[in-house]
Amino acid sequence: MRPRLSFRLFPMKKNWKTKLIHSDARVPEGFRSLSTPVYRASTVLFSNAAAVSDDWNQYEVGYTYGLYGTPTALELAGRICELENGVRTLLTPGGQAAISLINFTFLKTGDHILIPQSIYGPNRNFARAVLRRFGVEVSFYDPTIGAGIGELMKENTRLVWCESPGSITMEVQDVDAIAAVAHARKALVVLDNTWAAGVYLDAFAHGVDVTMQALTKYVGGHSDLLLGSITVKDEALYRQLGATHQLVGCAVSPDDCSLALRGMKTLAVRIKAIGESALELAKWLAERPEVEIVLHPSLASCPGHEFWKRDFTGATGVFSIVFNKRFTKKQVEAFVDSLELFEIGYSWAGVTSLAVAYDFGAAKGRPGYDHRIVRLNIGLEDVGDLRSDLEQAIEKMKSA
Numbered sequence: 248m249r250p251r252l253s254f255r256l257f258p259m260k261k262n263w264k265t266k267l268i269h270s271d272a273r274v275p276e277g278f279r280s281l282s283t284p285v286y287r288a289s290t291v292l293f294s295n296a297a298a299v300s301d302d303w304n305q306y307e308v309g310y311t312y313g314l315y316g317t318p319t320a321l322e323l324a325g326r327i328c329e330l331e332n333g334v335r336t337l338l339t340p341g342g343q344a345a346i347s348l349i350n351f352t353f354l355k356t357g358d359h360i361l362i363p364q365s366i367y368g369p370n371r372n373f374a375r376a377v378l379r380r381f382g383v384e385v386s387f388y389d390p391t392i393g394a395g396i397g398e399l400m401k402e403n404t405r406l407v408w409c410e411s412p413g414s415i416t417m418e419v420q421d422v423d424a425i426a427a428v429a430h431a432r433k434a435l436v437v438l439d440n441t442w443a444a445g446v447y448l449d450a451f452a453h454g455v456d457v458t459m460q461a462l463t464k465y466v467g468g469h470s471d472l473l474l475g476s477i478t479v480k481d482e483a484l485y486r487q488l489g490a491t492h493q494l495v496g497c498a499v500s501p502d503d504c505s506l507a508l509r510g511m512k513t514l515a516v517r518i519k520a521i522g523e524s525a526l527e528l529a530k531w532l533a534e535r536p537e538v539e540i541v542l543h544p545s546l547a548s549c550p551g552h553e554f555w556k557r558d559f560t561g562a563t564g565v566f567s568i569v570f571n572k573r574f575t576k577k578q579v580e581a582f583v584d585s586l587e588l589f590e591i592g593y594s595w596a597g598v599t600s601l602a603v604a605y606d607f608g609a610a611k612g613r614p615g616y617d618h619r620i621v622r623l624n625i626g627l628e629d630v631g632d633l634r635s636d637l638e639q640a641i642e643k644m645k646s647a
């Protein structure tokens with residue numbers, strides 16, 4: 248016979264209003280499925296008065312408060328950690344929150360931080376607007392600097408950020424060389440591992456101490472959630488981060504974690520298909536006379552391509568193109584506006600192709616691509632249709 252809802256006799260006679268809060272209804276045990284349950288909670292129950300504890304490290308003390316993650320969040324964190332070959336992972340409400348939490352954890356007034364010019368814009372802006380206000384010395388470096396970073400290191404350099412490939416301009420960094428120099432000078436190396444989805448670059452094998460990812464991107468994979476992760480190579484870094492995480496109050500939504508867990512199941516097939524289409528389109532664009540350079544890490548034309556070949560096991564679907572000098576800003580914008588399948592919007596790595604035009608005209612330390620650079624995010628549409636779309640938009644740009 249199938250188990251039925253059971254009602255236990257309760258010694259206390261309860262008013263219906265109390266029953267709304269303290270029910271005796273029970274469901275059958277033994278349910279199994281393939282999906283991780285969404286555990287929503289702020290309050291977490293303790294078994295007795297003495298067990299009450301406000302400790303963030305739930306791996307050691309058990310569950311204490313929803314802010315530090317319910318089992319849904321902890322499962323996602325554990326799975327990201329496993330994929331990145333780290334020791335522990337903490338989740339944040341977005342990639343940008345992961346960036347700021349890392350900086351808040353490891354920096355103090357008087358420290359110096361080195362950041363590549365190619366870093367994700369809000370990461371750069373956080374350093375300029377917030378870290379400097381708190382008395383942290385901020386320097387930006389050429390992402391292709393490699394071991395030359397030694398010349399920029401100071402007595403007080405505490406953190407060296409890397410992002411490989413860099414945002415929009417796509418420079419692949421010599422992370423091994425940077426890490427060797429940074430470690431010799433007792434600085435920590437942090438890497439934004441979002442483009443590689445935490446799987447195409449084994450960051451810890453290349454000397455990185457802390458990685459972060461915008462899970463918003465490939466792990467989520469469907470442009471409908473915001474989440475971030477921070478993964479560390481040892482327990483001491485985890486303790487430092489965890490203590491700050493608690494005080495900054497970086498709670499994540501269990502519903503978003505559940506979506507990310509679902510996204511993970513198809514990550515391999517999505518990035519394989521997206522990566523193949525992106526490379527095919529990148530090669531096709533490289534042959535077009537209107538294009539000056541294609542910035543795709545698997546093409547020799549991309550700065551640092553040799554480090555992609557040495558360190559990465561694959562390429563995902565974001566790359567940039569730079570049009571020839573004869574094209575005006577208006578024409579480049581006409582190219583983007585003429586695309587019919589590619590949508591215009593931030594946040595990449597979903598299943599829909601996107602295009603965004605950038606203007607580096609006055610940006611210090613960025614290559615001279617000025618208004619001619621367009622970043623493409625390749626999705627899961629048919630690659631032939633995407634190529635036709637790019638082709639017709641290039642024709643319209645020429646006559647704009």
Ligand SMILES: Cc1ncc(COP(=O)(O)O)c(C=O)c1O
Nearest residue numbers: 341342343367441461463474594
């Ligand atoms: C490389 C990179 N890192 C971090 C982030 C920030 O992620 P989120 O949008 O989840 O805050 C982004 C977002 O575009 C990004 O492109």
